[in-house]
Amino acid sequence: MNAREVAREVIIGVLEGLVYMLLYLYLLPALVSYLGVLAGQPSLSAAYSYPVAYAVAYIGVFEALSVAARVLRKTVFSPIFRSLLALIGLVVVLYVLGTVMPGGVISSSYSAGQAKYSLSLDVYPLVLLFVVFLVLPGVVLPFIDYFVYER
Amino acid sequence: MRIGTIVFLGGVLIIAIFALPLIYFLYYIAANPYQAIVANMSSTPGPPCGETEYALKLTYSDPVPMGDVQLTATFTEANGSSFVFRASANVLTKGRSLTLCVPSGVLASARAVSFNLTGSIGFVYPLSISSWQPVGG
Numbered sequence: 001m002n003a004r005e006v007a008r009e010v011i012i013g014v015l016e017g018l019v020y021m022l023l024y025l026y027l028l029p030a031l032v033s034y035l036g037v038l039a040g041q042p043s044l045s046a047a048y049s050y051p052v053a054y055a056v057a058y059i060g061v062f063e064a065l066s067v068a069a070r071v072l073r074k075t076v077f078s079p080i081f082r083s084l085l086a087l088i089g090l091v092v093v094l095y096v097l098g099t100v101m102p103g104g105v106i107s108s109s110y111s112a113g114q115a116k117y118s119l120s121l122d123v124y125p126l127v128l129l130f131v132v133f134l135v136l137p138g139v140v141l142p143f144i145d146y147f148v149y150e151r
Numbered sequence: 152m153r154i155g156t157i158v159f160l161g162g163v164l165i166i167a168i169f170a171l172p173l174i175y176f177l178y179y180i181a182a183n184p185y186q187a188i189v190a191n192m193s194s195t196p197g198p199p200c201g202e203t204e205y206a207l208k209l210t211y212s213d214p215v216p217m218g219d220v221q222l223t224a225t226f227t228e229a230n231g232s233s234f235v236f237r238a239s240a241n242v243l244t245k246g247r248s249l250t251l252c253v254p255s256g257v258l259a260s261a262r263a264v265s266f267n268l269t270g271s272i273g274f275v276y277p278l279s280i281s282s283w284q285p286v287g288g
Binding site: 031034035106114115116117118119120121122123125126129130133134137138141142144145148 | 161280
């Protein structure tokens with residue numbers, strides 16, 4: 001791989017990292033937060049309230065892993081880095097879920113006059129679907145991709 | 152297109168399909184927090200219940216179906232004793248209702264009633280709705 005190709009892979013890696021970052025750091029947490037908001041949860045902006053140090057660390061890790069996976073595309077390190085991306089994404093989503101709705105349960109209560117209402121909704125099946133259909137393939141498929149296409 | 156891309160897009164699609172009923176239900180609940188279950192008590196005893204029983208009809212008004220529904224109504228008297236009535240249904244869709252037959256004696260002496268409805272929204276997400284309200288003077 002010459003310098004021009006490396007530069008090209010780095011640029012694609014940065015863009016891929018941005019996509020992962022948007023998906024795991026903002027879009028999925030925003031969805032979780034939105035579900036909480038709909039049910040009247042007080043935490044409205046968990047998706048955008050990471051401590052600065054965490055946000056910078058997450059962005060750095062996503063970008064670094066993504067660029068490394070692109071640059072080392074022909075090596076066995078590439079699927080390892082891609083799998084790590086998926087696993088770190090899961091950690092981020094679980095962190096936000098734990099912040100917005102501990103235990104994956106949305107709870108809210110209302111009062112109208114003397115009457116009291118409460119609601120409890122378990123959204124963990126959605127997390128399970130996320131793990132089964134996005135995280136698990138994200139961990140396993142880079143290796144299949146590598147062994148099928150690269151070798 | 153690589154297998155990874157296809158599986159990723161498929162995964163996003165599946166999650167979106169399963170998330171839709173949840174979002175729709177929560178959106179409806181947020182817009183109408185007291186209207187998912189509407190309780191209606193008949194004004195006179197009689198059908199569909201017995202001659203001395205009032206029909207307590209709980210109508211489900213959420214557009215997302217609920218599966219494996221269990222309803223418990225507890226009438227509490229001033230002295231603390233309570234009467235529990237239960238009803239269940241495999242599926243509740245918008246407009247369908249559960250009916251409990253409450254003896255007029257229980258209704259006359261009750262000071263509070265609480266409802267607990269459990270089920271699974273869209274047959275996937277476990278849900279529990281509870282309410283408590285005073286009855287009579």
